[in-house]
Amino acid sequence: MTDARTHAHQMHGKEALRAEGIVKRFGSVEALSGVGMHVAAGEMLGILGDNGAGKSTLLKILTGYHQPDAGTIHVNGAQQVLGSVDQARSRGIECVYQDLALVNGLSIYHNMFLNRELLRPGPFRLLNHRAMRERAMEALADIGVNIPNVNLEVGRLSGGQRQAIAVARAVHSDARILLLDEPLAAMGAREAGQIIALIERLKARGDIAIVMIAHNYAQTLEVCDRVMLMQHGTVTYESRAAETSPAELLEIVRREYREMRGG
Amino acid sequence: MQQRNDPARAGRLPPRRSLASRLMDLALRPEASVVVVAIVLVVYFEATANNFLTDANLQTLSQFVAAPVILACGEIMLLICREIDLSVGQVFALAPFIMEKAYNVGIPVPGAIVAALFVCALVGLVIGLITVHLNVPSFITTLGMFFLITGITLTISRGFPADTPNAGVLNNILGGWGYAEFLWALGLVALMHIVLRHTRWGLHTIATGGNAIAAAEAGINIDRIKIGNFIITSTLGGFCGILEAFRIGSTDPLAGGSNIMFLGVASGVIGGTAIAGGAGTIIGGLVGGIVLGILQDGFTLQGINAFMFDIIIGAAILLAMIANIQMARWRGMRPQ
Numbered sequence: 001m002t003d004a005r006t007h008a009h010q011m012h013g014k015e016a017l018r019a020e021g022i023v024k025r026f027g028s029v030e031a032l033s034g035v036g037m038h039v040a041a042g043e044m045l046g047i048l049g050d051n052g053a054g055k056s057t058l059l060k061i062l063t064g065y066h067q068p069d070a071g072t073i074h075v076n077g078a079q080q081v082l083g084s085v086d087q088a089r090s091r092g093i094e095c096v097y098q099d100l101a102l103v104n105g106l107s108i109y110h111n112m113f114l115n116r117e118l119l120r121p122g123p124f125r126l127l128n129h130r131a132m133r134e135r136a137m138e139a140l141a142d143i144g145v146n147i148p149n150v151n152l153e154v155g156r157l158s159g160g161q162r163q164a165i166a167v168a169r170a171v172h173s174d175a176r177i178l179l180l181d182e183p184l185a186a187m188g189a190r191e192a193g194q195i196i197a198l199i200e201r202l203k204a205r206g207d208i209a210i211v212m213i214a215h216n217y218a219q220t221l222e223v224c225d226r227v228m229l230m231q232h233g234t235v236t237y238e239s240r241a242a243e244t245s246p247a248e249l250l251e252i253v254r255r256e257y258r259e260m261r262g263g
Numbered sequence: 264m265q266q267r268n269d270p271a272r273a274g275r276l277p278p279r280r281s282l283a284s285r286l287m288d289l290a291l292r293p294e295a296s297v298v299v300v301a302i303v304l305v306v307y308f309e310a311t312a313n314n315f316l317t318d319a320n321l322q323t324l325s326q327f328v329a330a331p332v333i334l335a336c337g338e339i340m341l342l343i344c345r346e347i348d349l350s351v352g353q354v355f356a357l358a359p360f361i362m363e364k365a366y367n368v369g370i371p372v373p374g375a376i377v378a379a380l381f382v383c384a385l386v387g388l389v390i391g392l393i394t395v396h397l398n399v400p401s402f403i404t405t406l407g408m409f410f411l412i413t414g415i416t417l418t419i420s421r422g423f424p425a426d427t428p429n430a431g432v433l434n435n436i437l438g439g440w441g442y443a444e445f446l447w448a449l450g451l452v453a454l455m456h457i458v459l460r461h462t463r464w465g466l467h468t469i470a471t472g473g474n475a476i477a478a479a480e481a482g483i484n485i486d487r488i489k490i491g492n493f494i495i496t497s498t499l500g501g502f503c504g505i506l507e508a509f510r511i512g513s514t515d516p517l518a519g520g521s522n523i524m525f526l527g528v529a530s531g532v533i534g535g536t537a538i539a540g541g542a543g544t545i546i547g548g549l550v551g552g553i554v555l556g557i558l559q560d561g562f563t564l565q566g567i568n569a570f571m572f573d574i575i576i577g578a579a580i581l582l583a584m585i586a587n588i589q590m591a592r593w594r595g596m597r598p599q
């Protein structure tokens with residue numbers, strides 16, 4: 001583990017995000033019991049784990065959506081309190097949430113600029129619909145997803161199209177730290193390939209740190225530099241992607257499951 | 264085939280649409296069906312009660328329409344973010360008395376109006392804080408407020424009507440002139456339409472009602488949006504009560520009330536605002552208010568008896584709402 005970490009520091013840029021000892025309780029449920037993670041600029045971290053392991057909860061703490069009950073977060077080396085989504089965003093953190101965070105009744109372009117709207121110059125702070133429409137079209141064309149018209153309501157799109165909108169929104173926000181919660185879950189093979197190619201392009205820029213939650217071991221190992229396994233609110237395994245395999249990860253998960261049921 | 268998959272073009276080419284399809288879009292806008300209803304009603308009443316389109320009657324009509332439309336502007340914002348204010352008709356009655364009290368201690372009329380509106384805004388703030396932070400449904404919060412404010416108004420007025428202060432030409436502007444209140448309503452409709460369609464506040468209001476979790480994940484402070492819309496609604500309610508006081512020349516402590524509040528809500532819903540939240544139109548609220556006004560005024564001209572009248576209005580509201588929901592379903596089913 002120490003090995004993987006030093007290696008990451010050699011290969012990649014400066015550490016972008018670090019969380020230590022994160023605890024989160026929802027009433028009597030302890031969703032996270034002391035979780036740590038770190039990711040460097042230019043690096044991509046994959047998080048794997050069972051349903052309910054606490055992956056999304058960890059991500060929502062890193063976006064400022066949830067507040068941790070204990071633990072610290074460092075952004076670009078400085079300790080920060082991410083008290084709100086806006087605060088996290090102002091530090092360069094963007095997220096594709098598992099539920100996609102889209103409003104069905106609003107148009108595609110309104111969704112893509114939700115809470116980061118472009119305004120017309122002048123004292124009245126009116127929305128610049130035209131600029132948002134144009135930029136949304138560019139962003140979608142850029143990630144190569146077939147969306148006929150950005151005026152359409154998001155509720156009329158297919159699951160994969162909706163996911164593409166959410167990814168395009170996060171990617172086109174100039175984020176330095178990109179958090180992706182199952183960004184490929186509803187995608188067709190061609191579209192998933194396009195999103196992965198896009199993520200790899202971003203990674204190649206070298207100045208963006210990416211964290212991706214996924215369930216597909218093989219795919220995750222293929223695109224990520226490092227992977228981390230979460231179970232029951234803790235990190236149970238961490239490795240460089242090149243040094244492990246889907247079979248090994250599966251074996252670890254099975255063993256822990258057995259141990260948990262046994263003891 | 265090639266073209267459709269070309270990523271560079273994918274987002275750019277809006278599909279070519281025929282004139283018929285564009286007209287269809289226009290016809291299926293939530294406001295459009297209500298506009299048609301309004302026109303049909305005008306034609307019908309002009310034909311059957313031949314003094315309908317006279318200056319005197321239009322003035323009466325405009326006065327009937329103004330208050331529900333102004334209240335609708337606030338209620339529509341609240342309905343969109345899945346809340347409602349049942350107490351706005353009470354604030355409507357309270358505001359003129361606060362204005363009168365302030366005037367009587369020596370504050371000039373404009374200052375007295377500001378003081379009254381400030382109290383109304385405070386009422387909205389309290390409703391919002393209770394609803395959002397104590398998790399009381401606004402239906403219940405504002406039901407409580409309904410009785411509470413009625414009591415306050417009756418107490419400070421001792422149950423007697425009060426004369427509206429005389430502020431010279433200001434009286435005419437604020438409702439003394441025949442069409443003044445209606446012009447205020449139109450102005451407020453224009454203002455709130457811009458707020459809803461062309462500001463972040465409006466967009467965030469729609470997002471809050473459409474998907475509160477998504478809005479919060481995008482970083483929108485949904486509590487602030489809701490509290491703000493309660494404040495807007497109460498303030499508009501108070502302002503409307505003040506306009507009415509200037510038009511009539513005096514204020515009754517039992518003015519407004521649930522009747523005017525429900526007319527406001529009904530105007531919004533008839534105009535196409537979804538009770539379930541996430542969608543709505545201020546212009547629709549204006550047209551909805553006009554439809555209700557035409558019905559009331561038209562049947563009065565026809566001399567229909569008062570009991571029959573309520574039955575007809577009730578049925579008309581039901582019909583308009585059913586039409587509204589069916590229209591929304593047709594829009595939803597239409598292939599793009």
Ligand SMILES: Nc1ncnc2c1ncn2[C@@H]1O[C@H](COP(=O)(O)OP(=O)(O)OP(=O)(O)O)[C@@H](O)[C@H]1O
Nearest residue numbers: 026029031049050051052053054055056057058098
């Ligand atoms: N807002 C919440 N309120 C209460 N409990 C919650 C909340 N969010 C998550 N939990 C609980 O925290 C635990 C972890 O949930 P989380 O969504 O983080 O899991 P996950 O690893 O993302 O699972 P999945 O793979 O299914 O997405 C679960 O037991 C869940 O029920």
Ligand SMILES: [Mg+2]
Nearest residue numbers: 055056057098
């Ligand atoms: Mg999850």
